[in-house]
Amino acid sequence: MVSFIDDIQLCSYHKLNQIQVKMDWISSVLGANFSEQMQRLLMIHEEHFHRLICYLEQNDTKSEKSHTLQLFAGCELKDDIQVDNRVHLAWDGEDLFRRDEQQGFWIFLKPIGYILKPAVESAFWDSVRKHYMQEYCFDIMRKILRYSRIKENVPPEVTVSRHDALDGTITLSCTATGFYPHSILLSWEKGYEHAVWGKESSRGTLPNADGTFYLQVTLELLSGDPGTGYTCVVEHSELKTPAAYPVPEKPTKEKCWAVALVIMTVVILGVSCALAFLTRKEKKAGEQPCKTPEAK
Missing domain, CATH: 2.60.40.10 (Immunoglobulins)
Known part of the structure; x- marks a missing residue:
């Protein structure tokens, strides 16, 4: 699992390295138990994904010895208003189905995706999807944007x-x-x-x-x-x-000579000032102090 907000990576999960939060302040914003909760949730999802892979590969006509199942989920906020959310499920890098939230229905893109059609379109899955989007996408993003300066957009x-x-x-x-x-x-x-x-x-x-x-x-x-x-x-x-x-134009020869002349003038003035300073210093060093006549 890799989680992003505005193209900034927040955290990641790997079964060997466990969950890794990329920035320290995120843990304090989301709560001390955030990492542990996400760890347990992702381990449960991992078991579900293994079962789903086994189920789908029984109905796959391709001859690959290994398969990849990917879930893409995202949501969008604008001025703290929930604008959009999306879910894609991909099998070996190709989308099986995706959700058209504006139209309110699922679009199935591969024949193997129709195997999951009854489950995906069920009321139970619809309520689970809405709950997950609200708790793990919209709510988390609101907390992060409320307590961080990550939402301050700056022009280039x-x-x-x-x-x-x-x-x-x-x-x-x-x-x-x-x-x-x-x-x-x-x-x-x-x-x-x-x-x-x-x-x-x-x-x-x-x-x-x-x-x-x-x-x-x-x-x-x-x-x-x-x-x-x-x-x-x-x-x-x-x-x-x-x-x-x-793009600036190529400097003309006249401009180049003008720049060179300015540089030479600055160098000559600098050397002249240095020589004048050294000459004055040597002159002062050569002068003998006046002797005061002794009183008789």
């Missing part, structure tokens, strides 16, 4: 840069940092077209020390591309509309 800070290598290679970089929640989309645009004109790379969205996130996407352009007209488009839940950040 974006910087775009350009690097021209000596061999003529041009690399564009778009960096978004300090944003929350985790989900974000960075894409390249040239003119009015969304596409990739080169080799795009990224290490993915990474966490910052303050609980926010960081993402950098680079684009190495094709040979001969001057790198003009590019824009980094950022989409995030805290941005009302996608934000566009143009």
Whole structure:
């Protein structure tokens, strides 16, 4: 079992490592007995899953020697209002059935899923599902959001840069940092077209020390591309509309000479001040103190 809220992992369970809470403050928010209660509950579910696997594999026509049964359950809150909840059951990585909460019925996607149709559509299973969603999804999420700053959404800070290598290679970089929640989309645009004109790379969205996130996407352009007209488009839940950040143009020779001149001027002034200071210090050291005439 792996539990997330807004793409932040809260806790996990493995039969060898038992239940692991990822952040200490979660245990204090959910209560001292939370881990023990979840441990007992998951061990019971583990037995039920083994029985269900044995039942389903008797009716599976495939020849695999081992099978995987996965349960996906999620719920959504907006301004403390229960918006949606969903349940999927997957067999060997393929959904057997899922719940359409808006329509109020189950959708069966695989023939083997129809074997469980009478149980899934029963009033008993419906009451159990609602109870579990309320207690272990909605209520837990409310407690966490009430006592933590995890609900404070922050828009990204974006910087775009350009690097021209000596061999003529041009690399564009778009960096978004300090944003929350985790989900974000960075894409390249040239003119009015969304596409990739080169080799795009990224290490993915990474966490910052303050609980926010960081993402950098680079684009190495094709040979001969001057790198003009590019824009980094950022989409995030805290941005009302996608934000566009143009890539800076390549500095002209005049700008390069101006920058070089400023740097040389600063260096010359710095050296001149240092030499003047040393000369004055040496001059003072060479001066002899005046002798006061002795009184006769």
